[in-house]
Amino acid sequence: MKVLITGAAGFVGFHTAVRLLEAGHEVVGADNFNDYYDVRLKEDRAAQLLDYDRFELARMHLEDLTAVQDLFARHTFDRVIHLAAQAGVRYSLKNPHAYIASNVAGFTNILEACRYQKTPHLIYASSSSVYGANAKMPFAEADPVNHPVSLYAATKKANELFAHTYSHLYGLPTTGLRFFTVYGPWGRPDMAYFSFTKKIMAGEKIQVFNHGQMRRDFTYIDDIVEGIVRLMDHVPQGDPSFDRLNPDPATSYAPYRVYNIGNNQPVELMHFIRTLESALGKKADIELLPMQDGDVVETFADISALQQAVGFKPYTTIEEGLSRFVAWYTKYYADQPAGV
Incomplete structure (x- = not known):
């Protein structure tokens, strides 16, 4: 198949592209190489992808409608895997417009392009952040997600709503994936495990919020990619038994589906740090701090649907x-x- 992966120079996009290229697919990767984190890391990921003769790189901003239209005019895609986004919860407190441009306007352009090309299946990245202030554990797709606690989370919920609208209006099959704290090689430097590693190796203090009383459903990158690949040919169909009097937010009469994709085994943050110390062979100097704005105490994925x-x-x-x-x-x- 010919597959478009947006955010191909990003963490999940890079690993997904490698997996598909190794399986013999043709991949077009789109990325804007923004400087939210170390651009060199993105360039090094892209350089590895360019070693494959079935890979094409498109440097572009998805909020540029003309660029997206031109890309879809040059290629007909069997699948679109939309992983590009302005990531990060705390950065959304400082630069909200970046999230609207990338996560809302950019996603709308992808939806429009898929609509007119009649793309057989659009898979897109949502986030566990959509569960926001919910306290019921584990988080299940059928739970309401009406109380986001960051703009990032709000844009991800907006993606799900936009996707359903296109599934309803135009019959576009869409699958949303709520990722739970993805980690692993070639990861994002803005993530805690990455910055912890850098600081522990440099002998610097690491900041641990909510006094360490947090749990995360850390999910290894290879497991995430396996889920994405398995879903590529699992094209959603409308559910004829969908109950409009008691609607399930994760399903629809339209060809629309949302899944959690996580490890289903939350880890205490302090256990995570002790495990990282063991892998590094070095103790961490820990500074315990109060909770940060936009953060949540716990994430825990119910993955039974997937x-x-x-x-x-x-x-x-x-x-x-x-x-x-x-x-x-x-x-x-x-x-x-020092990891600089």
């Missing part, structure tokens, strides 16, 4: 996953011991 749909089952333990990350990190930054 298991039932495509047999998804995460296999990577936190010990194994962090060990692989540290091995990659130390090799990648071999010439820069």
Whole structure:
């Protein structure tokens, strides 16, 4: 198949592209290489992808409608995997317009392009952040998600609403994936596990919020990619038994579906740090701080729907996953011991 992956120089996009290229697919990768985090890391990911003769790189901003239209005029895609987004919860407090441009306007342009090309299946990244202030655990797709606690979360919920509208109006099959704290090699430097590693190796203090009383459903990158790949041919169909008097937010009479994709095993943040210390062979200097605005105490994915749909089952333990990350990190930054 010919597959468009937006955000191909990003963390999840890079790993997904490698997996599909290794499987023999043709991949077009779109990315704007913005400077939200180290652009060199994005360039190094892209350089690896360009080693494949079935990969084409499109440097572009998805909020540029003309650029998106031109891309779809040059290619007919069997699948579109939309992973590009302005990421990060705390950055959305400082630069909200970046989230509207990328996550709302950019996604709308992708929807429009898929609509006119009649793309057989659009898979897009949502986020566990949509659960916001919800306290019921584990988070299930049928739960209402009406109380976001960050603009980032609000834009991800908006993506789900926009997708349903296009599924309803134009019959565009859409699948949204609520990612839960993805980690692993080639990861994002703005994520806690990455910055913790950098600071522990440099002998610097790490800041741990809510005094360490937090839990996250850390999900290893290979498990995430496995879920994406399994869903590519699991094209949603409208549910004829959909109950409009008691509507399930994750399903529809339209060809629309939303799934959690996580590890289903939340980890105490302090256990996570101790595991990272063990992988690094070095103790962390910890500064305990109050909760941050826009953050949540716990995430926990109910993945039963995805298991039932495509047999998804995460296999990577936190010990194994962090060990692989540290091995990659130390090799990648071999010439820069502090990870700078």
